[in-house]
Amino acid sequence: xxxxxxxxxxxxxxxxxxxxxxxxxxxxxxxxxxxxxxxxxxxxxxxxxxxxxxxxxxxxxxxxxxxxxxxxxxxxxxxxxxxxxxxxxx
Numbered sequence: 001x002x003x004x005x006x007x008x009x010x011x012x013x014x015x016x017x018x019x020x021x022x023x024x025x026x027x028x029x030x031x032x033x034x035x036x037x038x039x040x041x042x043x044x045x046x047x048x049x050x051x052x053x054x055x056x057x058x059x060x061x062x063x064x065x066x067x068x069x070x071x072x073x074x075x076x077x078x079x080x081x082x083x084x085x086x087x088x089x090x
Contacts, residue, residue, distance in 0.1 A: 003051070010050070037078055044071060047063055
């Protein structure tokens with residue numbers, strides 16, 4: 001049962017991310033970037049939990065890669081949001 005938990009977390013996170021991005025109109029992608037950053041935070045949390053429960057070193061390496069990529073996504077999203085908000089300041 002413990003071996004299937006990381007797979008379930010990955011599948012649910014992937015499905016949720018796909019559904020959220022699919023439902024957002026292209027015109028609203030940049031203004032809603034901070035909302036999707038929250039989803040990236042959930043992805044980081046899922047990666048941390050999966051990596052903590054990993055048994056093999058291969059799973060731990062994949063978990064570490066997932067944490068790094070989700071963190072890059074989160075930081076990049078905040079940078080894009082910050083840049084967008086600066087455009088509206090006078």
